[in-house]
Amino acid sequence: MAEIYSKKCKCTYCLKETETKRVLSRHIRIKRTDLDGFIHYEGPNVYYYEPVQCIHCRFIFHEAFEKLRPDTRETLETNILPSLPVLPFAATERTAEQALQLYKLCLYTAQVTKQKDSIQAMLGVRLAWLNRLLENKEQEVLWMERAVEKYEALYLDYTDAVRTGIPHDVLLLRIADLYASLERTDDAKQWYSLIFQSQKISDRIKKDAREHWELYRERHSV
Ligand SMILES: [Zn+2]
Incomplete structure (x- = not known):
């Protein structure tokens, strides 16, 4: 090839x-x-x-x-x-x-x-x-x-x-995304919330997290 x-x-x-x-x-x-x-x-x-x-x-x-x-x-x-x-x-x-x-x-x-x-x-x-x-x-x-x-x-x-x-914020997003992939809604929600509420997380990671959570909610009618 x-x-x-x-x-x-x-x-x-x-x-x-x-x-x-x-x-x-x-x-x-x-x-x-x-x-x-x-x-x-x-x-x-x-x-x-x-x-x-x-x-x-x-x-x-x-x-x-x-x-x-x-x-x-x-x-x-x-x-x-x-x-x-x-x-x-x-x-x-x-x-x-x-x-x-x-x-x-x-x-x-x-x-x-x-x-x-x-x-x-x-x-x-x-x-x-x-x-x-x-x-x-x-x-x-x-x-x-x-x-x-x-x-x-x-x-x-x-x-x-x-x-x-x-990096700390990448780790948080990774955990939230993996729970979303596993369709464990409560866990995903908890980790995404942690990202939204944190003062230390970069805007880029927050933006990605918001998009991922919105997409998850659309697909799973949460
Ligand atoms: Zn060797």
């Missing part, structure tokens, strides 16, 4: 240069965006190509991963890397099912290497979205619920954007 190219990137584990497929930016065409931020693409799907499998050490990672700590490197080397499958499609074009498999492994390595909860939650949302694409409602809801739980825990333990890994 001419829309796909090989991009070089550095492996988080072995630090060698590896490569992965990516969609050429001039071929990225957005059809529409769902209320919770999920983008439907016209052509090749950008989400499919986010997880990377290193061609040298078989580690599976996302470019959002942070530097690995010495103790997790040791666990990886002895217990994890030898059991990770070498996925032939990691270096080629991918289907939604293949991408799903890569994301699951990527979330697994994120947990093993103790990546930030914001990264693990982001991968959980991606898993929910891929299941939406595959019209697997049950799995979509399951992953969405896990992700929103993680985001709520982040909200309770929030320190700052760098340490927590997500």
